[in-house]
Amino acid sequence: MSGDGPLAPSERVASVPESGIRKFFEVAAEMDDVVSLGVGEPDFATPYRAREAAIDSLQRGKTSYTANKGMAALRERIADHVTRYDLDYDPDAEVLVTAGASEAIDLAFRALVDPGDTVAIAQPSYVSYEPGVRFADGEPLPVPTCAEDEFALTREALEAAGASEADLLVYCYPNNPTGATMSEEALREVAAFCREHDIGVLADEIYAALTYEGEHTSIATLPGMRERTVVFNGFSKAYAMTGLRLGYALAPPAVVDSLNRVHQYTMLSAPTTAQHAAIEALDNCESDVAEMRTQYDRRRNFVLARLDEMGIDCFEATGAFYVFPESPWPDAGEFAEALLEAEQVAVVPGDAFGEGGEGHLRMSYASSMADLRTAMDRLERFLD
Amino acid sequence: MDERAELLDLLRENARYTTADLARMLGTDEAAVSEGIAALEAEGVVAGYRAVLDPAKLDPEPVQAHVECNVTLDRETSYDDIAERLAGFPEVESLRLMSGDYDFALEVEADSMGEVSRFVSEKVAPLPEITQTVTHYVMETYKRAGHRFEDGDGDDRLAYSP
Numbered sequence: 001m002s003g004d005g006p007l008a009p010s011e012r013v014a015s016v017p018e019s020g021i022r023k024f025f026e027v028a029a030e031m032d033d034v035v036s037l038g039v040g041e042p043d044f045a046t047p048y049r050a051r052e053a054a055i056d057s058l059q060r061g062k063t064s065y066t067a068n069k070g071m072a073a074l075r076e077r078i079a080d081h082v083t084r085y086d087l088d089y090d091p092d093a094e095v096l097v098t099a100g101a102s103e104a105i106d107l108a109f110r111a112l113v114d115p116g117d118t119v120a121i122a123q124p125s126y127v128s129y130e131p132g133v134r135f136a137d138g139e140p141l142p143v144p145t146c147a148e149d150e151f152a153l154t155r156e157a158l159e160a161a162g163a164s165e166a167d168l169l170v171y172c173y174p175n176n177p178t179g180a181t182m183s184e185e186a187l188r189e190v191a192a193f194c195r196e197h198d199i200g201v202l203a204d205e206i207y208a209a210l211t212y213e214g215e216h217t218s219i220a221t222l223p224g225m226r227e228r229t230v231v232f233n234g235f236s237k238a239y240a241m242t243g244l245r246l247g248y249a250l251a252p253p254a255v256v257d258s259l260n261r262v263h264q265y266t267m268l269s270a271p272t273t274a275q276h277a278a279i280e281a282l283d284n285c286e287s288d289v290a291e292m293r294t295q296y297d298r299r300r301n302f303v304l305a306r307l308d309e310m311g312i313d314c315f316e317a318t319g320a321f322y323v324f325p326e327s328p329w330p331d332a333g334e335f336a337e338a339l340l341e342a343e344q345v346a347v348v349p350g351d352a353f354g355e356g357g358e359g360h361l362r363m364s365y366a367s368s369m370a371d372l373r374t375a376m377d378r379l380e381r382f383l384d
Numbered sequence: 385m386d387e388r389a390e391l392l393d394l395l396r397e398n399a400r401y402t403t404a405d406l407a408r409m410l411g412t413d414e415a416a417v418s419e420g421i422a423a424l425e426a427e428g429v430v431a432g433y434r435a436v437l438d439p440a441k442l443d444p445e446p447v448q449a450h451v452e453c454n455v456t457l458d459r460e461t462s463y464d465d466i467a468e469r470l471a472g473f474p475e476v477e478s479l480r481l482m483s484g485d486y487d488f489a490l491e492v493e494a495d496s497m498g499e500v501s502r503f504v505s506e507k508v509a510p511l512p513e514i515t516q517t518v519t520h521y522v523m524e525t526y527k528r529a530g531h532r533f534e535d536g537d538g539d540d541r542l543a544y545s546p
Contacts, residue, residue: 021544028543038544127546176546294385298394298409305408346543367539369398373405 016131020352024336028346035375037363038346040176042240042321044295046277047288050239053280054273063272068264069256070097070248071275077282078248085208086221087231093253096260097270097278101206101234101247104259105170106132108202108230108249111258112168113138120163122153122171124178124324124350124357126204129170141166144356150315151180151324151356155189164197172204174211174319177353177362179300181319184217191222201229206247207320209238209289212297214318220250227252230259235274237320238289239281244274296321299365299372306376310383321366324350327359328383336361343378387412391420392429396530399433436531440524446493448477448522449500452486455513463487466513475503486518497521 008014021038028034045051057063069075075091082089089095098104105128113119115137121129123142133140143161145151153171163169169190173182182190194201201219208216220229234247247270249259300317307314307325314325329335332349339345350357365372385393390410394401401409406417424430439446455466463481470488471479478491490508494500500519509517526533 019546021546025542025544034543036539036541036543039541040545041541043539043541298390301411302405302408305411348544369401369405369409371539 012134012137016134019127021127021348024340024346024348027337027340031340031344034340034344034346035367035371035378036346037365037367037372037375038348039364039366040322041242041366042237042292043366043368044240044292046241046244047239047281047285049284049288050241050277050281054244054277057273057276062276066097066269066272066275068260068269069095070270071272071279074275074279074282075248077279078250081282082231082233082250085205085216085218087218087250089250090253094250094256096249096251096256096263097275098234098247098249098263099267099270100236100245101204101232102128103245103263103267103270104230104232104234104247104249105129105202105204106135107259107262108232109133109136109138110262112200112230112255117167118165120158120161120166120169120199121354122157122169123355124151124175124353124360125170126172126176127353130354133170138167142355143169144354145178145180146356147313147315147326147360151175151178152182152186153190154186155193158190158193163193163199166197166199168200168202169194170202170204172206174207174216175322176207176320177322177348177350177357178324178360179317179320179322180315180324181211181214182217183214184222187217187219188222191219191225194228195224199228201225202232203229204232206232206234206237208233210293210296210321211319212293212300216319230255235278235281238292239278239285240292241274241277241281244271244277246270246274246278296365299367299369302369303363303365303372303376306380310376310380321364323363323365324357324360325363327361330359332359332361339379339382343382345375345378345382387416388420388424391417392424395421395424395430434529436529438525438528438533440533444495446495447497447500448525449492449494449504450520450522451490451492451504451508452518452520453488453490453508453514454516455487456515457513461513466511469511470508473503473507475500475507486516 075095078095079089079091109132113136117138118141119133119138120141120143123144130140143157143163203219220226220231231250235241312325314323317323327335336347336349348362350360403414403417407414475492476490477493480489482489504519
């Protein structure tokens, strides 16, 4: 324990700072008429059929625990679903259903990281990786990526950061916050580096279905990578099911067993209602996913075009629902605060997502076209 | 979806998108969008543009009715002939030939129930081919032309989330 008192937080917890997003949230909460590009979740409702399946399961009283690893029917469908990415996993031994992909990633840190182990983190990254590593007593090692590489992870970036000494590498592609994706060719370089240095890979592929140009490639499909990779995915982003909290991990049996050992003593099993909704989502909601992807793609084109017209540099984000332009001011935090105060447009400074994000802004386009147009008009007015 | 289908999709969503915005969303240029719209109009695929009004917010609030009509045909008179006469009434907002229990479905709009009733009884029912009419008054409109009215809780997501 650190500090005074019997309930003082542990040093481990106290050492983790609050999220960089928090102070903005508090300012925005006091304001009216905020148009937010700061959200990290879909603006669509969960597909009707998935919602109906959730309601039906409640009405039938299907509210008991499920198997620790998740309902067998859901694991089978997940195993079938991921074959679209050429992933082949045994639903009984190699699939673990969790309370969101976030839980799955946390389980991996706790199950696979020993005190002092180094976990390389491709940055800018989802805000929970670094705290997750610290909560597991590991040592986070930032691996900054840069706009010149379109925020793809490269061998050079890994070598420059000293990642050859790492035990694990965690990344998210398509990426939150940049919208970057990884080509198969780029992934092969990363895979070769990990094999050479015997590094395990935690591949967060939660945005895989939101890939706009080309096909999503999973690193686990590359030679020699399946046995050293845990793949994470879930229903939050593609199926607009954030609040239902359902994700999954795919890994060889021994790894799933180790994740499940933590899971069974903490979460016990993922929410049952959400599992019923997820089965329906996989069975019957692919057209909803396709429609949402079409809408996101149009919005992406719109936002990229408007930024270009305003003279704001932004690489062509090809996945997830974020763009990551350069900040018009040298200090992106100051710019984000001033924009919020003056025009009530919420964006997130890139440094909230770690090294490599400095000087950039995360803008989510998971908002209606009307809101996006308003936000872009206000941004243009602010720049004038 | 090809570009023509995408353009149609967007026009159905909001016909007031500017050509600049349509070009941005489709990743093309304004000239191509203008050409695409002109072609759709010339071919009659896009037959017109109208604002979608919420009747509850109009003053006076118009009365709307759904009128079912049965007709009888003879050697000289076709459905098209009857439709031609019905479509000519300005009170008729839409007119469709239906399968099932009745032949024509009319959406009628007027300033009062009396006006609707007089229209049906004095103009529609007397037509020699009309054998029966059934009038249903609209009590509330929740959705019209794909647009939902008063549907909104708004965007209740947090302004910032990870």
